[in-house]
Amino acid sequence: MTEKPKDWVFTDPRLKELKQDYAAYTEEDFKVWRILFERQMPNLPKAASQTYLEGVEKVRFTADRIANFEELNEILETQTGWKVQVVPGLIDDDLFFGLLHNKRFPSSTWLRKMEQLDYLEEPDMFHDAFAHMPLLVNQHYVDFLENLSGIALKHIQNPWAIQLLSRIYWFTIEFGLIREHGELKVYGAGILSSAGETKFSLSEEPKHFPYNVRQIMNTEYWKDHFQDKYWVIDSYEQLFESLPEIEEVLEEMLANKTQDARQ
Numbered sequence: 001m002t003e004k005p006k007d008w009v010f011t012d013p014r015l016k017e018l019k020q021d022y023a024a025y026t027e028e029d030f031k032v033w034r035i036l037f038e039r040q041m042p043n044l045p046k047a048a049s050q051t052y053l054e055g056v057e058k059v060r061f062t063a064d065r066i067a068n069f070e071e072l073n074e075i076l077e078t079q080t081g082w083k084v085q086v087v088p089g090l091i092d093d094d095l096f097f098g099l100l101h102n103k104r105f106p107s108s109t110w111l112r113k114m115e116q117l118d119y120l121e122e123p124d125m126f127h128d129a130f131a132h133m134p135l136l137v138n139q140h141y142v143d144f145l146e147n148l149s150g151i152a153l154k155h156i157q158n159p160w161a162i163q164l165l166s167r168i169y170w171f172t173i174e175f176g177l178i179r180e181h182g183e184l185k186v187y188g189a190g191i192l193s194s195a196g197e198t199k200f201s202l203s204e205e206p207k208h209f210p211y212n213v214r215q216i217m218n219t220e221y222w223k224d225h226f227q228d229k230y231w232v233i234d235s236y237e238q239l240f241e242s243l244p245e246i247e248e249v250l251e252e253m254l255a256n257k258t259q260d261a262r263q
């Protein structure tokens with residue numbers, strides 16, 4: 001089997017030509033963005049990773065303006081060469097990793113309604129933009145994302161492999177913590193877009209472990225309530241440098257699974 005060209009994703013029929021229709025945002029949308037922004041932002045100087053906070057300034061997010069992807073793309077492109085790709089919502093794994101592998105961060109453009117401020121079935125653009133995009137200005141972070149997705153694409157036909165790699169994605173990109181100047185800080189987007197989990201994740205209640213690929217790949221995660229375990233990195237470089245180990249542990253776990261099946 002010949003390998004697909006890296007950019008196959010752009011000609012995939014499932015990837016529609018979607019754009020953010022900024023003029024279509026309603027007064028309620030602006031209000032929702034403002035409420036969520038003003039509720040979470042004051043917590044972040046103490047709670048969030050310095051890299052995230054610097055990122056918020058670089059991408060120029062403010063309370064009174066919903067993130068504008070056109071402007072954002074110009075900024076991201078000059079910083080790390082990344083762009084935002086509008087997607088209709090949750091997308092298939094191969095499309096998801098295919099976009100990330102091509103330096104495109106998939107994002108929705110819709111905002112939750114006033115009555116959904118605290119709970120959402122699937123991520124809206126407040127999560128996708130506010131929580132994820134400021135970190136896309138960090139080179140180690142995006143290099144990690146791009147290459148982790150490359151590993152996922154190699155194993156895209158194997159649901160068990162994708163599950164193991166999703167655990168890495170989950171406990172880093174979505175629910176990761178970092179130690180900066182001796183203090184625990186948040187960089188995971190799933191935490192950053194939740195005022196409740198920001199407080200909880202940094203408290204004494206959950207367990208905190210040093211970043212450990214093997215441990216993470218052996219841990220299931222929850223989608224419907226706070227995690228009870230968080231892994232703490234020392235730097236974004238550490239994520240990037242763990243890629244060979246991720247591949248190694250993955251191969252090992254896949255081989256063990258095949259052995260189990262034969263026994």
Ligand SMILES: [Fe+2]
Binds near residue numbers: 127190
């Ligand atoms: Fe996310």
